[in-house]
Amino acid sequence: MNDFEPTIVAFFCNWCTYTAADLAGTSRLSYPSNIKIVRVMCTGMVDPKYVIKSFLEGADGVLISGCNPGDCHYINGNFKARRRIKLLKEILAQFGFQPERLRLTWIGASDGIRFAEIMREMTAQIKSLGPNEGRLKMVI
Amino acid sequence: MxxxxxxxxxxxxxxxxxxxxxxxxxxxxxxxxxxxxxxxxxxxxxxxxxxxxxxxxxxxxxxxxxxxxxxxxxxxxxxxxxxxxxxxxxxxxxxxxxxxxxxxxxxxxxxxxxxxxxxxxxxxxxxxxxxxxxxxxxxxxxxxxxxxxxxxxxxxxxxxxxxxxxxxxxxxxxxxxxxxxxxxxxxxxxxxxxxxxxxxxxxxxxxxxxxxxxxxxxxxxxxxxxxxxxxxRDEMFNQTRAATDNMEKLGTYLANCVNCYNCRVACPVCYCRECVFVTDVFDHEPAQYLRWAERKGAVKLPTDTLFYHLTRLAHMSTACVGCGQCSNACPNDLSLMELFRSVAHRTQAGFGYAAGRSLDEKPPLSEFRENEFPEVVGI
Structure with missing residues (x-):
């Protein structure tokens, strides 16, 4: 289990969390390379399909991260994302997905330190959960 | 009165x-x-x-x-x-x-x-x-x-x-x-x-x-x-949930699906005018199939069977009224109504919503409030 390196697909909004990731980089903060970042303009555009496809293709975790409440560049995209994540958690739970594999966080553009902390924490959590069974078993 | x-x-x-x-x-x-x-x-x-x-x-x-x-x-x-x-x-x-x-x-x-x-x-x-x-x-x-x-x-x-x-x-x-x-x-x-x-x-x-x-x-x-x-109903939910409580079992449950999409055609609340699964989003490149096959040594065709059903659930489960036309339409007698209803029961309860109950309640995914679902956010 200890040498298991999870793959975590991350959808970061351009305005807050992606900028925080940039800040973490320019501040020379390190965070696990398990996080595979997809930059999107807003977490409100993360279609449930992106999350489902990630899991079916064998992602061990999916992280969606955007702006803090009230800070959304498009006013309320992050609130819409929250409802979609709520929906996905309800659906995936029936099929034995641990809810910890799908996460939504809000990290502001200036929170480089917090960003690196959360990435480390998420990676540690997924490591302890072990691999997603979709990666191991043939799924249709 | x-x-x-x-x-x-x-x-x-x-x-x-x-x-x-x-x-x-x-x-x-x-x-x-x-x-x-x-x-x-x-x-x-x-x-x-x-x-x-x-x-x-x-x-x-x-x-x-x-x-x-x-x-x-x-x-x-x-x-x-x-x-x-x-x-x-x-x-x-x-x-x-x-x-x-x-x-x-x-x-x-x-x-x-x-x-x-x-x-x-x-x-x-x-x-x-x-x-x-x-x-x-x-x-x-x-x-x-x-x-x-x-x-x-x-x-x-x-x-x-x-x-x-x-x-x-x-x-x-x-x-x-x-x-x-x-x-x-x-x-x-x-x-x-x-x-x-x-x-x-x-x-x-x-x-x-x-x-x-x-x-x-x-x-x-x-x-x-x-x-x-x-x-x-509750007995049916229990049986269905037990039969699908991990992805491998869900794969078994849907193994006879031939991607005909009849369940979606028969569904009264599958609302998209054009289903994404028949658009060119899913016209994969021939080379893509070979890459998929190579990764695990085998890939079932047509692909995207679980992807289709899970996406459909994300679209219609909060609107599912349990009419059972999906099961009626399935050429291979999959127990679709049981699956869709058991998930719909969860998702509708999660939003405090009941499909078809009232014209005044907005569909869950068409609105939001500032302070809700705190359990969904954070690590």
Missing amino acids: VKTTQVDLKDQDLLGALRGFFKAVLEREEISAILVPWRLPMKNTVMPTLITDPQQLDRADPLSPGFAINTARVVSRLTRRASAGKVVAVMRPCEIRAFVELVKLRQGRTEELVIIGLDCLGAFGNRDYFRWVGDDAEASTQKFYRAVLTGSGAAMDGVDLSRACKACELPTADGADIAVGLYGVDTAQHLLVQARTPEGENLLGKLGLVETQEPPGRMKALEKLVAERIAF
Whole structure:
């Protein structure tokens, strides 16, 4: 289990969390390379399909991260994302997905330190959960 | 206050009384047409049919256990724009609930529509119904409704209600403008007709029916029926959840799926005008299939079977009304209704929403509040 390196697909909004990731980089903060970042303009555009496809293709975790409440560049995209994540958690739970594999966080553009902390924490959590069974078993 | 009236039967002929009632409605000047379950002249199969000639109502069969399609889709087509005529639609409760969902998605309008809903006696699966109905559809329907209404049950001649109907805890037409009551009513003598909206009251007031009271036994009969249905439903949920509690089992559950997408076509609340799964998003490059196959040594074709079903659940589960047309439409007899309903029950509970309950409740994914679902956010 200890040498298991999870793959975590991350959808970061351009305005807050992606900028925080940039800040973490320019501040020379390190965070696990398990996080595979997809930059999107807003977490409100993360279609449930992106999350489902990630899991079916064998992602061990999916992280969606955007702006803090009230800070959304498009006013309320992050609130819409929250409802979609709520929906996905309800659906995936029936099929034995641990809810910890799908996460939504809000990290502001200036929170480089917090960003690196959360990435480390998420990676540690997924490591302890072990691999997603979709990666191991043939799924249709 | 609900306005309650009754229609008296002649010679214990329930179908005749309903046809007479529909004729009286259609003969009103302000009503242009009536949509009813209707026996096709060329074959004893029952389909939703739009009728303007009252004589044609002699073939109306609103108590038949045939339920070939969910009428909500058809009513959506009839009402999506102004038609310069008022239409009355005779619908089952699950059809009304599905239509309510479509109206909220702006795929139907209630402005020129009066919905008459009947207490639902349930339906057979399509294959069962077509096999069972025989040459004398009138006698078949009579046999069916008498069995159900006298309490001896719908199981007959080796067929029974579909599992969707056995698990249906909402058999009354609560969303109708005019609701016809059968359970707990002395249906040898009369049937109950109740106006549930001002629109319904307006129309019913013009028909000159005798006012009456809801019979005392009705509430009790309904409670008993609903309790049986909920027990069946919960057992069905438990079995389905146990059969799909990990992805491998879900794969097994859906292994016979051939990606025909019939469940999506038959679904009254699958609302996309064009399904993403038939767009070029899923016209994968030939080389892509080879890469997929290479990764695990094998890839089943067509691909994206689980992806399709999970995405569909994300789209329609909060609007699922449990009509069971998905199972009806499946060529390989997958237990789809069981799967979709058990997930829908979860997702609707998660949002405190019930599909088709009210026109005033917004679909969960079309609104949000600032402070909600704190458990979803954070590590």
